[in-house]
Amino acid sequence: MATDRSEKKLMIWIFLGAPGAGKGTQAERLRGDFGFVQISTGEMLREAIRAGTELGKSVQGYVTRGELVPDDLMAAVLQERLAQGNTGNGVILDGFPRTVRQAEMLEEILARHCWQLCGVVYLDTSEEVILQRLGGRRICPRCGANYHVVTMPPKVEGRCDRCGAELVVRPDDAPEAVRKRLEVYRKQTEPLVTFYSQRGLLERINASGEAEEVYQAVKAAVARRWQRCLAGG
Numbered sequence: 001m002a003t004d005r006s007e008k009k010l011m012i013w014i015f016l017g018a019p020g021a022g023k024g025t026q027a028e029r030l031r032g033d034f035g036f037v038q039i040s041t042g043e044m045l046r047e048a049i050r051a052g053t054e055l056g057k058s059v060q061g062y063v064t065r066g067e068l069v070p071d072d073l074m075a076a077v078l079q080e081r082l083a084q085g086n087t088g089n090g091v092i093l094d095g096f097p098r099t100v101r102q103a104e105m106l107e108e109i110l111a112r113h114c115w116q117l118c119g120v121v122y123l124d125t126s127e128e129v130i131l132q133r134l135g136g137r138r139i140c141p142r143c144g145a146n147y148h149v150v151t152m153p154p155k156v157e158g159r160c161d162r163c164g165a166e167l168v169v170r171p172d173d174a175p176e177a178v179r180k181r182l183e184v185y186r187k188q189t190e191p192l193v194t195f196y197s198q199r200g201l202l203e204r205i206n207a208s209g210e211a212e213e214v215y216q217a218v219k220a221a222v223a224r225r226w227q228r229c230l231a232g233g
Helices: 023-034 041-051 054-065 071-083 100-113 127-135 175-188 191-198 211-230
Strands: 011-017 037-040 091-094 116-124 137-139 146-148 202-206
Touching (some): 011 191, 023 037, 023 211, 037 041, 037 071, 041 071, 100 116, 127 137, 127 175, 191 202
Parallel strands (some): 011 091, 011 116, 116 202
Antiparallel strands (some): 137 146
């Protein structure tokens, strides 16, 4: 017998932060501790295209050409993904919304389905820390494994532990590329900090410290808001 999704309110979490702030790292750990499902923008698009839905066909051309998918299509893809189920105890959105307009569209989607936005975790980091983190990242061009020269170095310097290929720096991790990404972030995404702060949803976390220290702060903030959501607040 099919389950009526209205019996269980879907709880949504948003992760905000500049490139290199650690959104993916922190979200991955929350998945294990809270039973959340992490949904990234890329995952949503790939799933829609793989499933061959009408929306998937609509966005495929943009993805193939490397262009940004229009806001209305991104919102539709998100709504389609959330309606499919497989959302665990809640969903962490990583990569959406990226603009205030997308945030407004998300509010409309949540209101339409009686889903709840429990909180917005903002990982606040300095440009200096971000440049240091991204500057030390290395990737294997053969198998895709990720490393960091300081926090997660390979066993053999410059070589992938899995396949032995020579590690490389991602083009978008070069200093000038990172500064450009930060510029785009400040213009388009940083206004979301004010948007969600005004709604009383923002949890600002100092993400410049060690990963474990940051995670404990994130975990405490999420646990506090999660209990509030479960209580109907």
